[in-house]
Amino acid sequence: MLELAWLIPAAPLAGFAFLVLLGRRLGEPAAGWLAFLATATSFVATAVVFLGLVAEDFEERFFIQTLFEWVPAGNFTVNAGLLVDPLSITMCLFITGVGALIHLYSIGYMHGDPNFSKFFVYLNLFIFAMLVLVLGDNMLMTFLGWEGVGACSYFLISFWFTDSSNASAGKKAFVTNRIGDFGFMLAMFLVFSTIGSISYANILSSAPGLATGTATAIVLLLLLAAAGKSAQLPLYVWLPDAMAGPTPVSALIHAATMVTSGVYLLTRMNPVLAVADGWATTSIAWVGALTALFAATVALAQNDIKKVLAYSTVSQLGYLFLAVGVGAYVPAIFHMVTHAFFKALLFLGSGSVIHGMKNEQDMRRMGGLAKLMPITAMTFIVGWLAIAGVPPFAGFWSKDEILLYAWNENKALWAVGLVTALLTAFYMTRQVILTFFGRTRFFDATAEEIYGAFDNRLATAGGGVASAEDNLVAAHSAVEKAAADVDKRSQAVQVSAEKLNEAKEALAKVSADDESHAKLQKALDKAEKSVPKASENLASSQHGLVQANSGVDEANTQLATAKSAFAALQAKRNSLALPDEHVTALSEAPELGDLLDEMPNSYRERQEYHPHESPWTMTVPLVVLAGASAVAGGLNLPFSKDLHFLGHWLEPSLFANEAELLVATSTKWGLAVVAIVCALAAIGAAIAVYLRGRAEPQVIEREPFARAWYVDETFARIAGGPGQKGFDLAALFDRRVIDGAVDGVATAARALGTSMQSLQTGFVRNSALGIVVGSAGVVAWFLARLWQ
Incomplete structure (x- = not known):
């Protein structure tokens, strides 16, 4: 069954090809159903390969399927191949599973859009690129998928490009990600120059022999790459704007695909992280912790229903970096999976609200929607409880495990993580109250x-x-x-x-x-x-x-x-x-x-419009994701090692590099109780402020939070002032030096050719003269040699 791995990326690629050729002819909704079928086929293929991998012996769960020879260059060869192991298949399961649900949801959400079929062309291509990223058996294949999701994100974020803000958001994402791509390429070059191969099999086996300095340099470059793709400080700025595209795109990017790439890359390279200096991995942890706290404070004061979730994604990705930095690879993947479920649910739920409220996104204009949109409200509440860390919902188990490892590694990191968890519960409760409870404000006058x-x-x-x-x-x-x-x-x-x-x-x-x-x-x-x-x-x-x-x-x-x-x-x-x-x-x-x-x-x-529940193609994915958000915590329960299903499953991909947890059982339960109390206290505080009116919201919604601590504005000011001068100088250097050197060679060759034209007269006598002179020169040279 492992030989079917090629079908996992092939199905969405085939869907993409069919839609490019026949999408317009198929029209709505057939083009959407074809795209959904392609992604669902990929999910089924992933499930089959997963079962095949489970059937293998524990030590044999590392399978490479070579598709063809891609880059033959002497002794150096790069194959286009797929790496099938527990880590890649875990990624594929939620990429294709959640991706298929998002495709189904999109059929209803994009109803009536003039570019309906084009949207699904991009969605299938996005899924294909993400699968290449996680299944690639070498860094170049991963980089191909890495660039693919970057390009697709540009197409999808700016899908409604007639709105200049959407077009700008797409360009912002594309340009910001190029900074991270630079780090990826340098890391790949350094790996090749050190190990002589970019195949993961060779990298992972050779990593223990790397010099500490080299491993540290590779890790820092990978951190730069991951910070760009997974939106960490200071390269997070593209992700909040990425919600400018259609809501299914936001769910796909924020929950199941692109933003998890950086965490996947760091986890895949865990043997290299194990050799690097401790301060390098600690840097990863602090970047994640500070990003998580920063984004959580910003989410407190956002009023756009999708922007709250966008900053929430940045914050949750910070948790994943914190986990990787403290060596908690299993909790990182665990939280990545649960986050894929509840964040996709929350984004799709927000899209259902927007769809039912005539494209309204401002939560201040909502309220009381629980009665008007009961399915959306119930499923959204499940997602809220999951992300808020309320047991027994999935988010509690995965987030609590990250906090436990942070306590084990560094108490300051744990404190930052706990405060972030408290803020998360508060701003998500605020969102639920403003959207679904209280007075219906949709009909109010602004x-x-x-x-x-x-x-x-x-x-x-x-x-x-x-x-x-x-x-x-x-x-x-x-x-x-x-x-x-x-x-x-x-x-x-x-x-x-x-x-x-x-x-x-x-x-x-x-x-x-x-x-x-x-x-x-x-x-x-x-x-x-x-x-x-x-x-x-x-x-x-x-x-x-x-x-x-x-x-x-x-x-x-x-x-x-x-x-x-x-x-x-x-x-x-x-x-x-x-x-x-x-x-x-x-x-x-x-x-x-x-x-x-x-x-x-x-x-x-607005007085003549009535907010309504979404069609079944949109509500069915919500119900499925709500179920997953409720029970996915069972993948890695803390009560017994026998219940660490995900941990046991991922062991072959982690090479025993998971940090050792040295925390007493009583401490574990104590920390869990503290986390639960903080979450419930934050929920209660939000209810007191936003439902009971016990305090003015302005006490919480400070201007620095609302304006994201002025980071975007500062970047814009720098780019438009000193940065612009630097860009102008770079352009001048490119024109004068780079282009000048290239054009200079061509000009010199042209001048030499022109000067030689005078020797080619076309007359026999001139040619004969040249022969005589040349022969005389050759004879003279021989005589000189003989004389010597």
Whole structure:
């Protein structure tokens, strides 16, 4: 059955090839089912090989299957081969098992995505690369898989690349991992130059004969490699941003594949670690312990449901490095397995929440989802209890074993690990409460929406002020017009009166029998009629002026009222002083109830949406992973050596390099009780703060935590300032020196060829002359030799 090992990576590779060729034609959901079938086939093949390995004698559980000769170079040859042993098969079991569940989950999660088939192309390729990494029988094969998962992570993290933040997260992961890759390559070169081979069989057998200094150098380079891939300080910065991709990608990267690579590599090279100086392995332990504590503090203040889990992953990986550093290889693999179960469960559970809540990721907008999403809630709670270290769930057994070995090695490391465990229980309880318990906040108005409604109302009120100002201007214009009309009519009255007087005087100067008398009498009659008419018009204009002045008074009153209303609304808006994260139920805030008609579309659309449970393709993997998270602790129970199933299984891969545990039984149980009490105390404290409201969350959620201790910002500042100058100098050196040297050789060859062109005229006489001169030179050389 061991000969079927080739099928383990071949199945996802075949799935990848089929999807590249036929994925678009298959479409949704067939492409997803094909990818799932390929990964499930790989899991079945792994299970068959596992049974075959179990059937072998204890000492024979180390099988190499050579596929073909890969790099033949004289006496040096690198084969493409697979190393089948307990360590690699353990890795393959949870990579393919959890990977298959994530594929099944993705069929529901990615429903409706225009690039549905492309997503599964990348997923199958990712699984293949990870299997090559853990099954490779030499460092070059491992490096091939190492680079493969790095490339696939770039494709998947930036899968929705139209969002610039996703594209940036993908590039950040790719570039940061190159630093670790540099350490891997140097370690591989040093191994080859020292041992003369990069085959694990030769490395592991030759490791005891390595010089301590050489082994130490190899270990430190491997630490650099592992810190990059497994996101340890200071190279952790890519992993929190890796949750930018689709949630199944986050689960695959954070739980079952890529981030475990560094721990696997260090564990695989355990004979080299055994020869290195003690301070080198202690460095691994402290890097892990400090990373675990650092990431746990940051997780306390995150509000994105996936970002909490991302920093949790960084912290849990720190636990694994702590375990490797103190020689606890079995607990490291044990916790890696249990972590794969409960972290995949938590990430997929968060994806189910996001899917059911219209892509909402802010926990401050959640709450009360246990009633709306019961399966997701129940399974998520199992994952929470596992990672919080509550017995009998899986995380308690594996984490407690790491703490036990840390106590055995260094009490300070144990203390850091215990504080980290306490913080883990606290921030995970916070996440569960904010997401599934308390009031349902999904329908609440956000501070942005409330301010938006106020702004809408202020805009309306501002329009009222502007309209009142326009009315006032119009009223003043009417007054000016009316006043001008009064002046005009006054002048008309005066003119009419003057004409009447003139008519009277003219009529008085002529006798009644004068022939002009009748004409003048007629003019007088007309003038007498015009005076009352002009007076009447003047009175009308004066009345119009009074009305226009009244209109000005009314417009002033309206303007004052509009300004007063605007000022009151502005003062009400400013008095709110809502923080960005604030959410308010308008039904419970009567002072804001009148804003309902002004709320933006985002609020209205949310009122019409109902959070719901996910489809069965998403909930079935949750149930399976919840079961594994509950019972996986049985792999390595501490009650008896006969119950150390995983420890016995891994012995052939550890070459007796596991640290010896010198702790009394009473101390073991005492430390376990301390860990349980700390976990329960942290859970109780989180309930008091976030469910009972006994303290303000701001006491815990400090700004340095929320901003990850400013590490990212510092890196960005350095890279954008002094770092940029260094990059520019490197680019200048590359152009002038490197390119100059290469181009210079080509230029010299071209110049030499050009100068030789003059000797090739094409004439026979010139060729004959060359022959004669050359022959004479040869004869002269022979004569000179004879003379000597």
